[in-house]
Amino acid sequence: xxxxxxxxxxxxxxxxxxxxxxxxxxxxxxxxxxxxxxxxxxxxxxxxxxxxxxxxxxxxxxxxxxxxxxxxxxxxxxxxxxxxxxxxxxxxxxxxxxxxxxxxxxxxxxxxxxxxxxxxxxxxxxxxxxxxxxxxxxxxxx
Ligand code: ADP
Ligand code: MG
Numbered sequence: 687x688x689x690x691x692x693x694x695x696x697x698x699x700x701x702x703x704x705x706x707x708x709x710x711x712x713x714x715x716x717x718x719x720x721x722x723x724x725x726x727x728x729x730x731x732x733x734x735x736x737x738x739x740x741x742x743x744x745x746x747x748x749x750x751x752x753x754x755x756x757x758x759x760x761x762x763x764x765x766x767x768x769x770x771x772x773x774x775x776x777x778x779x780x781x782x783x784x785x786x787x788x789x790x791x792x793x794x795x796x797x798x799x800x801x802x803x804x805x806x807x808x809x810x811x812x813x814x815x816x817x818x819x820x821x822x823x824x825x826x827x828x
Contacts (some may be wrong), residue, residue: 692815696722699819700729703807706822707734709756709784712802713822714792717809722817726807727760727788734758734786748780757785764791774798 690696703713703726713730715723728740735754743749748761759780777798781787789795805822812818 687818687820689812690722690817690819693722693725696725696809696817696819697729697732699821700726700731701733703805703821704730704733706805707756707786708803709786710802711786711805712781712799713786713788713805713807714795714799715788715790715807715809716792718811721809721811722819723790723807723809724762726809726819727790730788731758731760747776750780750785757782759785759787760790761787761795762790763794766794767791 688699690699707713707730715726717723724740724742731740731751731754734756736751736758737753738751740751740760743760743762747763747766748759751758751760761777761780774797777795781798781802807822808820810818
């Protein structure tokens, strides 16, 4: 468990996470609204060489980013979280085999993740601008 004192430190943790990622990985992020999930993903995307702005997907469940070291998808399933994912194929566009996918509010996506290596990140508020963040154990690497 690590503690960050501001968004730039959380982005730096995202860069650490990026160093663990291999093509095909799925990174699932859990934590309350404002805990820093999108911020951490932004840091990871920067480290992967993606220059486009990385913000919360709105009006869509996800975005794809090309132009980095590997193709990246960023999904935010908050609005699906209370529903059953009636069609896991809904996620297929984002879960291409050579891509890495970052998924906020991932519970509903579980049926679509069979056979993928899943790295779990947990974030929580720790007062003010502090956040406690648990990155995947290095031993989770293949
Ligand atoms: P989430 O995706 O979990 O809802 P966001 O990353 O979108 O969270 O938002 C986190 C907000 O909290 C941003 O406005 C960010 O600037 C702010 N913030 C303050 N301190 C931190 C920190 N230590 N880590 C990450 N974000 C922080
Ligand atoms: Mg978010």
